[in-house]
Amino acid sequence: MRLRNLASIFCALLIAALGILSAPASAGDFPNQAITLIVGFPPGGGGDLYGRLLADAMSKSLGKTVVVENKPGAGGNIAADIVAKSRPDGYTLLLAMSGNIAVAPVVRGDSLPYKSPDDFEMIGAAVEAPHGLFVAKNSPFKTAKQFFEHAHEDEITVGSTSPGGAAHMGLEMIKLKTKAHLLYVPYRGSGPAVTDMIGGQIESFFATAPPLVSQVRGGALRLLAVTGEERNPSLPDVPTFKEIGIPVVVTQWYGLAAPKGTPREVVDILSKHLSKALKDPKVQKIIRQDGAVEKDLPTDQFTAYVKADIKGYRDNIDPATIAAIVP
Numbered sequence: 001m002r003l004r005n006l007a008s009i010f011c012a013l014l015i016a017a018l019g020i021l022s023a024p025a026s027a028g029d030f031p032n033q034a035i036t037l038i039v040g041f042p043p044g045g046g047g048d049l050y051g052r053l054l055a056d057a058m059s060k061s062l063g064k065t066v067v068v069e070n071k072p073g074a075g076g077n078i079a080a081d082i083v084a085k086s087r088p089d090g091y092t093l094l095l096a097m098s099g100n101i102a103v104a105p106v107v108r109g110d111s112l113p114y115k116s117p118d119d120f121e122m123i124g125a126a127v128e129a130p131h132g133l134f135v136a137k138n139s140p141f142k143t144a145k146q147f148f149e150h151a152h153e154d155e156i157t158v159g160s161t162s163p164g165g166a167a168h169m170g171l172e173m174i175k176l177k178t179k180a181h182l183l184y185v186p187y188r189g190s191g192p193a194v195t196d197m198i199g200g201q202i203e204s205f206f207a208t209a210p211p212l213v214s215q216v217r218g219g220a221l222r223l224l225a226v227t228g229e230e231r232n233p234s235l236p237d238v239p240t241f242k243e244i245g246i247p248v249v250v251t252q253w254y255g256l257a258a259p260k261g262t263p264r265e266v267v268d269i270l271s272k273h274l275s276k277a278l279k280d281p282k283v284q285k286i287i288r289q290d291g292a293v294e295k296d297l298p299t300d301q302f303t304a305y306v307k308a309d310i311k312g313y314r315d316n317i318d319p320a321t322i323a324a325i326v327p
Contacts, residue, residue: 030090030266031063031064031091034064034065035058035062035064035065035090035092036066036067036069036091036093037051037054037055037068037069037093038083038092039052039068039069039070039079039095040072040073040074040075040077040078040080040095040099041070041076045072047095047097047254048070050095050254051068052068053286053287054066054095055068057276058273058274061276061277062273075104075164076097076099076100077104077108077112077113077114079095079100080094080114081114083257083258084113084119085259086259087259088121088259088260088262089262089266090258090262090266090267090270092258093257093258094258095254095255096120096122096255097166097254097255098250098251098252098253098309099162099252100116101116101120101306102166102309102310102313103165103166103169103313104116106169106313106317107169107322107325108164116310117306117310118260119260120259121262122255122257122299122302123256123271123298124270124271124296124298125254125297125305126253126294126295127255127292128228128253128295129210129253129291129292129293130209130228130232130235130240130251130252131166131170131207131209131250131251131252132207132208132224132225132226132238133158133206133223133224133225134194134197134206134223135197135221136197136198136220136221136222137219137220137221139203139222141204141222141224142222143224144224144244147204147224148178148180148246151181151182152178152179154181155181155182156180156181156183156204157182157185157202158171158183158184158185158206159184159185159196159197159202159204159205159206160184160187160193161187161193162186164322164325164326166250167206167252168186169250170227170248170250171184172318172321173248173250174248176316176318177247178246190207190211190212193205194215198220209223209232209235209290210290210291210292213234214290223235224238225238225239225241225243225244226238226239226291227249228249229242229249232291234288234290234292235291248316250312253295253309256270267299268299274296274298279296
């Protein structure tokens with residue numbers, strides 16, 4: 001009997017010890033080690049710039065290094081899945097974006113290996129960038145009005161990247177709202193698409209604007225319209241689609257997320273330092289230089305924003321388009 005009691009006590013102590021070891025870290029000494037930020041782009045590509053910018057600024061603010069780890073593939077979904085399944089202690093974060101957090105659950109549905117936003121604690125939004133409709137400098141289309149008037153009579157080819165990605169889905173929204181004859185031509189990246197557009201193989205390109213703004217300013221491309229609720233301060237002469245009667249306002253956004261179950265105190269600490277980073281004039285200058293803007297939405301506000309964005313995609317994309325992407 002005594003041996004059985006001792007065995008029971010030992011088992012109880014072992015279970016308690018294992019519970020302590022597996023429990024998420026408290027906020028008392030957070031952070032006490034380096035933080036890893038998982039970015040779903042290769043180095044130098046896509047949102048990697050913003051990931052490294054935020055990691056550097058938050059490293060200085062937190063007093064601990066934030067290391068960027070690139071896990072490209074599947075439009076950022078691989079990175080999101082890794083973080084969703086990581087230990088919820090605040091030391092593994094995701095560069096969340098519209099593609100893997102808002103668009104993927106609509107397009108991929110049950111085939112997505114994580115649930116969004118349910119599998120995450122949303123730390124805060126950080127950057128918002130408009131999508132834009134581009135044409136080459138020698139294009140006959142000088143305005144968006146001319147473009148869509150023509151597209152109602154004859155088909156126009158429109159390149160875009162990543163089938164099922166945020167830009168492609170924005171284009172599909174425009175097609176649905178305008179009933180214009182727009183033929184989507186998929187590309188793996190902006191470089192080949194712009195080369196083909198300048199060479200006349202396609203007539204236009206719809207993509208996230210900042211990577212191409214320098215070519216607009218240099219005169220190689222023309223930007224006819226951008227998404228968003230209001231005109232972009234870096235592109236004051238470019239109308240929004242909303243202005244010209246096309247109610248498509250979805251943008252490419254980036255923020256930070258942690259695995260579900262990360263202690264709220266830890267999430268709040270990270271959110272506070274993200275907001276602090278976004279108030280840094282040097283950070284703002286880099287974000288704004290090519291048409292993006294900082295978007296400081298902490299925790300619950302960010303969660304509400306994500307849910308609204310998901311609903312926006314779900315309500316404004318033709319189900320047949322989604323079925324064609326994911327049979």
